[in-house]
Structures are given as structure tokens and as C-alpha cells.
Amino acid sequence: MTIYTLEQLQTQIAENSQNWRPLVLTNGCFDLLHIGHLRYLQQAKSLGRSLIVGINSDRSVRNLKPNRPIVPEAQRAELVMGLKPVDGVVIFDSITAIPLIETLQPDIYAKGGDYTPETLPEMPAVRACGCRLELIQMEVATSTSGIINKILGDRLR
DSSP: OEEEOHHHHHHHHHHTHHHHOSEEEEEEOOOSOOHHHHHHHHHHHTTSSEEEEEEEOHHHHHHHSTTOOSSOHHHHHHHHHTSTTOSEEEEEOSSSSHHHHHHHOOSEEEEETTOOTTTOTTHHHHHHHTOEEEEEOOSSOOOHHHHHHHHHHHHHO
């Protein structure tokens, strides 16, 4: 279980594909880990032999969400890497996971069930690499934004 560069991960998979495939790839900010994240990653891992999680860099999170991230990228990556279902983590700097999909050529690309193939920006890359899209329904209606809003709301009382 390691935090990889994209190049290291690509080499590891190419040299030891039997240990990695079928490879599941997912990605996200993973700012303020919560039970929804854990259950999502458990379900994603159940789809294949190994699970790689792409963590948005601090810069890409700032482009996606105002006033975020709360936890720096290295800490977010280490926390996710410490979760049992995760076999590898890579920090990426783009807004979408398209470069990860194109480079790693996963067998399965997993995303939360709040997406559809029509709303998923990575869908053209998923189709181009021939991997399967799996949309995972969230078991627990928890979100980092909801946690932040609750904290801020409680502070204002």
C-alpha cells in the first residue's frame, strides 16, 4: 500500500498485472473522511482485485470547491491509503480523472451514484479505454460539505 506517482503506478501495473487486474479506479477530493467514503471504497474494491484511488491535488480541489480543501493533499492521501480497501493512491492535478484513466487503463472506473453517464466528464475517456463504468449508490447520506455546514451552523448558534 503506497502513495504513487502516476508513472510509478503505471510501471507497477505493467510489470505485475496479475497482482493488479482487474483494476478498479476511482477518484475524488476525500477531504474530511467520513463513513460514506469508507463504504463507497469498500464497494468499489469489491468490483475487482485492486483499488487505486486518485486524490485531487490541493490546486484542483480549489478549482472545484470554494474554501477547500481543509486537509492538505499529502494528509488526505495518507488517510485514504490507510483504509483497508485501498491498494494504491495517486495525487493528480487535473480537474477530472481523464489523465488517470488514459494512463492506467483500468478495467473498471467507479464513481458515486450521484453521477450518470451523461453527467460524468470522464465518460469519453472511459469509453475510449474500454473499461466498464460502475456507479455506486451511496449507502449513507453524508458529505464533507454537509459536515462543514453543520459545524459552521452550530458555531453560529
